[in-house]
Amino acid sequence: MENDRGTKRSRWRDDDEERQTAERRRQEKERKRKQKQERKEKKQQQLDQNKPDDNGTSEPKETSADVNGLDLDINGLLQFKAPEIRSCRGVNNYEMLNHIEEGSYGVVYRGKNIDTDEIVALKKLKADKNQYGFPITSLREINTLMALQHPNIVNMKEIVVGGSLDQIYIVMEFVEHDLKSLMTDMREPFLQSEIKTLLHQLLSATVLMHENHVIHRDLKSSNLLMNNRGQIKIADFGLARFFSEPSQAMTQLVVTLWYRAPELLLGAKYYSTEIDLWSVGCIFAELITNKPLFEGRSEIDQISKIFDLLGYPDEQNWPGFKSLPHGKTINKPKNYVKTQSLRTKFPMMTSAGIDLLSSLLQLDPKRRMSASEALKHPYFKEDPRLQPPEMFPTFPSKAGQERRRRASPSAPVARHGDHLNDNKNENDDDDDDGFIMAAPEDEKFGLFREQDKKGGGFQLRF
Template sequence: MDILQDESSRGQAVHTDNALEDGDGDHQPPIPEPVASSPPRQSQRAQPKTFLTGPPLTSCRHVDNYEKLNRIEEGAYGVVYRARDKQTGEIVALKKLKLENEKNGFPVTSLREIHTLLLAKHPNIVNVKEIVVTPSMKGIFIVMEFVEHDLKSLMGTMSSPFLQSETKTLMLQLISAVACLHQNWIVHRDLKTSNLLMNNAGQMKVADFGLARRFGSPLGHMTQLVVTLWYRAPELLLGAKEYSTAIDMWSIGCIFGELVNKEPLLAGRGEFDQLKRIFQLLGTPTERNWPGMAKLPGLKTFNFVTQPHNNLRSRFPYLTENGLNLMNRLLCYDPEKRITADEALRHPYFTEPPLPKDPSLFPTFPSKNAGEKRKVYETTPSAPKAAHGEDDGPGLFDVAGVESTGGFRLRI
């Protein structure tokens, strides 16, 4: 099985094959260019024949080239293992695709994932190395770079939130990766902390592209049942038939709040409860701050009590004014006015003190994915822990203690 990529299509508004789309739009076949009535004039001398050449075609390697070390996790579409390349000794993540219940051939979610990862190369997007198969060709595996942690599990073991300087670094990495996706006409549609990986070099990797898809201009209709509930934008919850890359930016706003307070920002128990929590936090939307919302079908189903106040400041008392402004712009009700990834990268929040921390200065933690057990180290003396991830400004280097997570934290 071979995967070829047309580099000339990058950054253009194109509609991909039906196998990679939701299938709810009509696709017209391309109109062939007119053929000249007579061939162009040739020189009297015989012209040498030319042949088109392309990338070499090679068969997929067998999965036997990898040694499985331990199982990392199992999801709806595959099982992920930590494995070692027997030839090079490199540690990788091996994702076995679930094909047992597939009736229509290769799963479309896996096609989307492979297609997206081959198209969007970025330091903060997980890298696909190759596709391998079993000798019988009944098992198909995606070989990806191994990353030690997922952000959700990692924060669950931390005794305090990330520092503000660390939060800024992680946010910049996330927004930069999403900007790359959007520039390549790709919408992720499932950004959440459990789909963000982080290595022990302080580098974040966006993963899990099973719901990602290419889009064009005009956008057209796409399926509404996307994005995990806690990170789902209000236009999706209210049944919008068309949406844009703005749904990814709303998810980033929810992740921002989770990084700052080390807890989910909007942990609803259903769609009605999720909308209720959004309105309680940001105030009930109106036609003034969200033109056209009255036409959304969900408003005919749900009946909400009017709450006119934005309560973000009380939820994030330690966040700077610039930080609060960025969060408000990420969580803007009107998708047309919601901040874009390119705009967010230039937001003044990232240039005010404390500045983003160098990733190499991030603490290191035992890797759950590698089967490492948590260690507790004694440190003498221990500096006070920062409250709610707040830095206390530039100063001398000091060790803020090794927290119960077993990670060393160097504060600047």
């Protein structure tokens, strides 16, 4: 054998190279065979571990991978648990009972689960026919409700669909009342102890939202649901969104006008959880009087009502407010004299209550109290203490189509210690059948009946 240069090549050298190549191939085959055998043994070992015992139950045993805290498949690869992906159930699993209300982003119905007879609320999402895809507000609401689990946040059960793409329903727990309608029908406001309980629950849910980096952006009394067990639940997360730190530019066209923070009214695009705390302060004031605190007819009227009660901003109480888009348009009147304050607006509130309210209604968002700080405020520790939720009164549910019982006339009542006398003396005064002691007319905030824990409409006859 000759090479390219014409010199002879050794036959023994060729035999050595062939033997080395054959040995490498043999080793590679042996290695692959061993790997295949190991995989087969691991698979058989897992089958043996999940093999049912004598009672017919299967109990997985610990493996070396489980002991080390790793979840490995049969090939030794790390695997992660993921939620099961399955199709949504149909809305025909629920029976529609009645219509509750219609909002900007959906229509709410009362329904019943056909299988379990459980009463639920079904919110049909509104789909814009001019846009393609799923509504972003609905995606945010579903995503937020899945991320937030709290006793004072409405619980989402599942998503069900109808026969077309515009028939998508969110199934939630049914709550009997919304706080706005309930306060409108009440003759007198809540007791101070009841107000503390409701406010404490609202702040507790707000803390959870903010810890999970969620801003509700539409807290108001009509978005707070209340059941007959003394619990309120935050609902309607259509405007909610996750936020980051530092905050990014977001739209200022959020929050219902009466509960909108002053920085939003002045056009701020960079904001955070402080706008929710302003709304909580407005709800706190509304619980005291059963009336919204700032009932503006427009954005200009709304900001004017805020400044009339809390004072006009300046560089001392709100540094840098002039840098906001509409901040330069705010000018204090020359002959302005402040005639209102939270103390004059709520004369029967304690000093601690006024301090908490003013801390939530600070014009400067940086000075506004956070939800976690508000929960630790001395207002919740002074008398009267928080009313236990189970001690709250119950009310007929409009959503459940319950009717209030009409009051029927009662029999005549004699004076204490006297008997009814049909043969009344002519000289007796016709109106002298005793006197009625009730709350004074100037007592508007229900504090008078707090002392005796009386209910609405209760009177003492002597």
